[in-house]
Amino acid sequence: MLISLQSLSKLHQQKPNKVLFKEFSKETTVKDFAKRVEAYRLKHHDTKKNIGLFGNNDINFAAADCGLSFTENNLVPIPRFFKDELIKKIISDAQIDYIYTDEENFSRIKNLFHNTVNYLQPAQTSFIPVQSGIHRRIIYTSGTTGTPKGVIQTEQQINFIIKNLTETLSVSEADRYLSILPISTLLEQIASIHCVIFNGAQTIFNPDFSKDIFIKPQNIFSHIHNYKPSMTCLTPLLLENFINQLDKNLDLKFLKAITIGGSKTSKEILIAADRLNLPVYEGYGLSETCSVVSLNCKNTKRFGSVGKPLPGIEVNIENDEVVVSSPSIMEGYCNSKPHVGKIYTGDIGSVDSDGFLYIHGRKDDVIALNNGRNVDPNWLESMISEKIKTNAYSFLNQKGQHCMVLAVNDKALGKQLRNKLKSILPDYAYPEKIYFRNPKEIPKEFFLNINGKIDRKKIAEIFLNQQ
Known part of the structure; x- marks a missing residue:
């Protein structure tokens, strides 16, 4: 059984009126939440199906997650930011039998899958926290x-x-977690639902804000300052927006930890966060290792690293690749053989003498140049960001030419930037073509995927017909 569900049972007995979740102005106590959870446990306790969840960051999703986690049914959270064709592939690949969703998303999913139903109403019977199988x-x-x-x-x-x-973040019942990242991701499920329940803490949901967090510009600083959480989780891009919007005259002492993940955070952003005394802790992980491998924390932090591996996790470097051995390694991929042994992450990294892990890029990001040299674009981009203070994106075009996009407000400064590039880049890594973009016309977000990582394929398509 999930230890969060064991905790829910204890809370139901000892603190039934404790407020566990807040959504807009509505408060949900342990007792009320348990009734919602019981509806799913009761309906599915004797079935073994693959059940999808498609919805926003809200109490309905949390209740369905917990209720189905009491059963032997396989839970399949479906990312709402995926395109319809991709969702169809997931439904087919996971062999989904039901999908639960809300009224807002019902029509979209019903058009893709016939067996789509609305979230259940709270049970009228007593909460019976009995596990019917392995979740x-x-x-x-x-x-x-x-x-x-x-x-x-x-x-x-x-x-x-x-x-x-x-243990690493010293989570307690006094903490308030603000849910911002998509709840279809495993990390947000663990953070906003299961860590909170396990510790008897509290989660704040605002589905209107979080549902399009990577699509529509949002004032994330105002959002965080309004709710005053002690903890939240952001991507590097959202942290950058938070810092840019920050009002230095307002008190942020309520913040205990802002954990950062999803992609590498630039030194420039980390320096800015440090100068503002923000409790920013960068971490690293992947779904195959249950989302977290390493994490900086208050008492164990090193600038530029992604922290030390969590207790019980072993990280080694083999041929520059990060290799993980851990009890958190996945059972396997859907429709594939069970996974046995360590995980080769595909990330290029290093570990210092004190055990801090550093991520330098992806093995599959390495660009094979026409001159026969291989170069990691993440290394080039970090160097340019640090020394020239501008965003750069490297990619190969259809002719195999090494191209680079630079952010510049005035194209007249292009020649100056070209000269600066020549002074800092090795000759073999200097791009064959350079494009300029105005950040006000084409924002940084335009070049990133939904996970906040650089989408080089997309960039190559954008600049395909430009000279």
């Missing part, structure tokens, strides 16, 4: 390749991460 959930990792993989995680791996995050 599993299938997490779909990425929507950028057209072939998302379903990662199978069980209660064993999830419990390991819940305990580790609780």
Whole structure:
């Protein structure tokens, strides 16, 4: 059983009137939440199906998640930011039998899958916290390749991460977590639902804000300052927006931890956060390792690293690649053989003498140049950001030419930037073509995928016909 569900049972007995979730002005107590959870446990306790959840960050999703986690049904959270064709592939790949959703998303999903139903109403019977089998959930990792993989995680791996995050971040019942990142991601499920329940803390939901967080510009600083959470989780891009919007005259002492993940955070942003005394802790993980491998924290932090591996997790570097051994490693991929042994992450990294992990890029990001040299674009982009203070994006065009896009408000400064590039880049890594973009006309977000990572394929398509 998930340890969060064990905690829910204790809370139901000892603190039934404690407010566990807030959504807009509505408060949901442990007792009320347990009734919502019981509706799903009662309906599905004797079935073994693959059940999808498609919805916003809200109490309905949390209740369905917990209720189905009491059963032997496989839970499949479906990312609402995926395109319809990709969602169809997930439904087929996971062999989904039901999908629960809300009124807002019902028509969209019903058009894709006939057996779509609305979230259940709270049960009228008593809460009976009985586990009917081993809980599993299938997490779909990425929507950028057209072939998302379903990662199978069980209660064993999830419990390991819940305990580790609780200890590493000193989570307590006094904490208030603000849910911002998509709840279809495993990390947000663990953080906003299971860590909170396990510690008897509280989660704040605002589905109107979080549902389009990567699509529509939002004032994230005002959002955080308004709700005054002690903890939240952001991507590097959202942290950058938060810092740019920050009002230095307002008190932020309520913040205990802003954890950062999803992609590498630039030194420039980390320096800005440090100068503002923000409790920013960068971490690293992947769905195959139940979302978290390493994390900086208040007492164990090193600038530029992604922290030390969590207790019980071993990280080694083999041929520059980060390799992980851990109790949190997935059971396997959906429709594939069970996974055995360590995980080769595909990330290029290093570990210093004190055990801090550093991520330098992706093995599959490495660009093979026409001159026969291989170069990591992440290295080039970080160097340019640090020394020239501008955003740069490297990619190969259809002719195999090394191209680079630079952010510049005035194209007249282009020649000056070209000269600066020549002074800092090795000759072999200097781009064959350079494009300029005005950040006001084409914002940084335009070049990123939904996970906040640079989408080089998309960039190549954008500049395909430009000279």
